[in-house]
Amino acid sequence: MHQIHVIYGTDGRRMAKRLLEAAGAGSHFSPGMRVALKPNLVVAKPASSGATTHPEVVAGVIEFLQDLGLKNIEIMESSWVGEGTARAFKAAGYEQLSERYGVPLIDLKKVPVRAFEAGGETYQICKPVLEADALINLPVLKAHCQTLVTCALKNLKGCIPDGEKRRYHAAGLTEPIARLGSLVHPVFTVVDALCGDLTFEEGGNPVPMNRLIHGEDPVLVDAYGATLLGYDPDEIAYIPRAAAYGAGSMDLEGAEIRELNRGESGKMTPSGKVARLAAHVDARSACSACYGGLIHALNRLDEMGRLPRDLKVSIGQDFQNEQGGGLGIGHCCRGFARSVPSCPPSARAILEALLKEI
Ligand code: SF4
Known part of the structure; x- marks a missing residue:
């Protein structure tokens, strides 16, 4: 294999x-x-x-x-x-x-x-x-x-x-x-x-x-x-x-x-287009591997002309014990109404969830 x-x-x-x-x-x-x-x-x-x-x-x-x-x-x-x-x-x-x-x-x-x-x-x-x-x-x-x-x-x-x-x-x-x-x-x-x-x-x-x-x-x-x-x-x-x-x-x-291991949360200071996409994200102690995938998925949605202005997505380890109402990204957000499983999920999986969400 x-x-x-x-x-x-x-x-x-x-x-x-x-x-x-x-x-x-x-x-x-x-x-x-x-x-x-x-x-x-x-x-x-x-x-x-x-x-x-x-x-x-x-x-x-x-x-x-x-x-x-x-x-x-x-x-x-x-x-x-x-x-x-x-x-x-x-x-x-x-x-x-x-x-x-x-x-x-x-x-x-x-x-x-x-x-x-x-x-x-x-x-x-x-x-x-x-x-x-x-x-x-x-x-x-x-x-x-x-x-x-x-x-x-x-x-x-x-x-x-x-x-x-x-x-x-x-x-x-x-x-x-x-x-x-x-x-x-x-x-x-x-x-x-x-x-x-x-x-x-x-x-x-x-x-x-x-x-x-x-x-x-x-x-x-x-x-x-x-x-x-x-x-x-x-x-x-x-x-x-x-x-x-x-x-x-x-x-x-x-x-x-x-x-071989798990990602760790990191600080991201986005600029340019990344900052514009990041405005859709409520990130709390998010791992960069996860956050980066979400940014790429949001960019794909934007390129399709389908990124709603008011879309908000949650991501990060601080959501682990929360019961959010919207879409959460990754295993940490499994308590949300809708979440993308895996840790970290691929941008492809996130995009599929975003397309269902909008
Ligand atoms: S789902 Fe995994 S990769 Fe994503 S923020 Fe949580 S611990 Fe990090």
């Missing part, structure tokens, strides 16, 4: 190490292997923007690998067209990371490529990605203005040259992303879902979700990630296409989701 492991918290380094230990990730490696780490550094912004992989998550992965005795580890990325990868490495704190662990940074805009044929098209992939003995995918779970969600499969677009990125966009992204998923094979994915963006891949409306996700199947990881942003996996066109091309399975019902 395919597995997904989830860990909640805010300490990305410790969480990543514990997650990899629980998932038995060490079985993929042997001494002398060359390991490539592929974060998402699409733009030159820190992780707090909601755009880029937090360097402490990468630090935890590096420590895990170095504890196994692996010495040949590299961080690879090609930022989006128009952004310098070196600038992105610097802005996101990867220069210090590189120095701290003695791990080099590889700018994939400056390397040779290899071509593959798939579906009657030629696909170019950066050689260092293909030459690594093991590729570890380290995406951010966040919204995307065209594909709606970006996570494991789409993060692999940073493994191709800029000319290919332009071609992917001209082709509408879905087909080439799905094909790329069948050509590049990370040994596993660790998703940084600590704080991804609400609406765009370049950040600006960060939503704390305070969790990391591990999975070996990138299609399954993306299917799971889609539900955390309020989507049915079938709504994210490249996910079923990638499954059709043999990149993985999107059978979430047949998968085992192992949560």
